[in-house]
Amino acid sequence: MAGDHRLLLENARQVVLVCTRGERFLARDALRSLAVLEGASLVVGTDGFIKAIGPADAIKKQFSEETFEERIDCSGKCILPGLVDAHTHPVWAGDRVHEFAMKLAGATYMDIHQAGGGINFTVERTRQASEEELFSSLQQRLQCMMSAGTTLVECKSGYGLNLETELKMLRVIERARRELDIGISATYCGAHSVPKGKTATEAADDIINSHLPKLKELSRNGQIHVDNIDVFCEKGVFDLDSTRRILQAGKDMGLQINFHGDELHPMKAAEVRLTLCCSVVNTHAMESLRSLFKDRSGLLKR
Template identity: 55%
Template sequence: MAALLRVRGASQIVQVCANGEKVLRGAAMKEIAVLEGEGGRGVGVVVSKAGSITAVGYDDELDSQYSNWSFNKVIDANGCCVLPGLIDGHTHPVWVGDRVHEFALKLAGATYMDIHQQGGGIHYTVNCVRQASPDQLYASLIDRLSAMLRCGTTVVEAKSGYGLDTTTEIKMLQVLNRARQEHPISLSITYCGAHAVPKGSSAEEATDHILQEQIPAIVEQCAQDQLHVDNIDVFCEKGVFDRNQSREILLAGKKAGWKINFHGDELHPMQCGELAGELEADAVSHLEEVSDSGISAMVQSGTVGILLPTTAYILRLKSPPARKMIDQGMAVALGSDFNPNAYCMSMPLVMHLACVNLHMTMEEALVAATINSAAALGMAEDVGSIEVGKRGDLLILSTARWEHLVYQLACHDQCIKYVIKDGNIVYSK
């Protein structure tokens, strides 16, 4: 018999979940499953040729069980710890043309909407993306995905949304679909044509355009296997799309078979938590301005809240009420919100910010960046924990304890020794 990979000799296997849990809520977010080496016994993992985890356990037991097996690769993880690959629950990675010039404006006191209303922000990036060729967009996307991989991310939610017209939105989705086929990172692809109101249009006109032209055109391409789309997103915000317009667009996406996963309650209270409960949304991102009733609605509907600490940090917003969400039983996930406004590709840094600014524990941050992000994307059957039957997506740290990944502020690259995707080494230090 033969297998793809054997990891042996580790000090810890941080499984996160060990009993098939698909999401963790409340106090359970603090109680992660960790298999510790003891008395000179190391712990390890076996990954099959199909790229799925076959066994997790003590090395002496695995050595006996798999004594007649040959392995394509054996990693000596002596003194190291092993974690699941990280899952970034919210990114905007397809664009060209940076917005460095806007950073100075923000530092001088300009708000996000000040810049947006002056034609900057999303509108600036839309102009750049419309002019870019697919190959230009693809090259920049691949560079970013590779950087995310080196930071330990093995699954990424990735949005369109810098097109706003049918042609460019489809161009962005085509670029994402190409990367889905060619890059080792797994992509959950989100159509986000309602990211902003195009210049010269009203929100009502933009809504009609999305419902009557964009979504039907994308659905047709999906039916012909020319595109794959997983999620539908809307920026439900004052001055962008209101709750009724957002509801219409999200329901149209749901009818197309896409999961509802939208921007809500970021800059103004828009009752997006309540809307998520009404629509039984899979996830809502941001939630800086979520109401108590919105939290309750999301708890009842099982909607995951994807928190983005980088956004509140760079825009100097109040942080989302993570402690209240967790204490009331909401499933909380994390995302980098990588985009020209929040240029962060590092989930370890996001976890660090979640602990310091959102008052989450390190265990909660790890859960939020693994199994709960997987749940937000409907992927918890396959990824988010180190359990038999799941994909062999692993991080091996050159430290005896996993907490170093969160503790080492902006130095996580010093402790990530290997990134493994489907049992294949895709990065090694």
């Protein structure tokens, strides 16, 4: 029988609130003074939202006449907000341990990539793996993340590059979303690299004319759920024009834009994002802006 509330976490030694004054987040020096309650309890409603946090005695008195589907004694324990991992590539097969020797010898990321290693090496192994093998390894990785406190994770495809394997990866992610007790935001990343034998323009055409229409069809039928689209906009991978075309096509079918840009070389990817997202409310932040901050910090001041 359902209770008035879903969960009571009671008598915790500490509850970490992080913010107490209506802030959406804390940054820089503010992180030195997180809000922490000592000897506290927390109530979660049937809708999954937190209904009350406060001193254990006060919560006990306030909810003395109400019932809970579950009660957990948290004596001696600390309750923390769940961690959000906003960039992961958790579906893959094989490993790239042998590339450490190349890196120690001075090879750069792009040196390895252009020699057929990196993403391309993993693509070959992932194409060969069965759907069950990929799910088994993904399950282990997500369980490890959950044990470390992650409650929401962004999961990308991107080690298929062809339609068949990209869909296989997205089905694996969808199965995990349905079966595992962790929040998942699924990202189509079929433009993670340019497939062998194709130019960036040809790969972009294939994604726009073949991959995305199939994703739209499967999403409409409820077979998969995809939230975001990602492109690796980088020198030697997808150029600005191809990136813009792919992201625009994804945006047109309702996907959030979340892409790798200016990670290794300044490519003016930030400007691409601004032109695509300036009219969109609550868009995801573009990832990997290390080179932008290093080489083009003036852009942020203009």
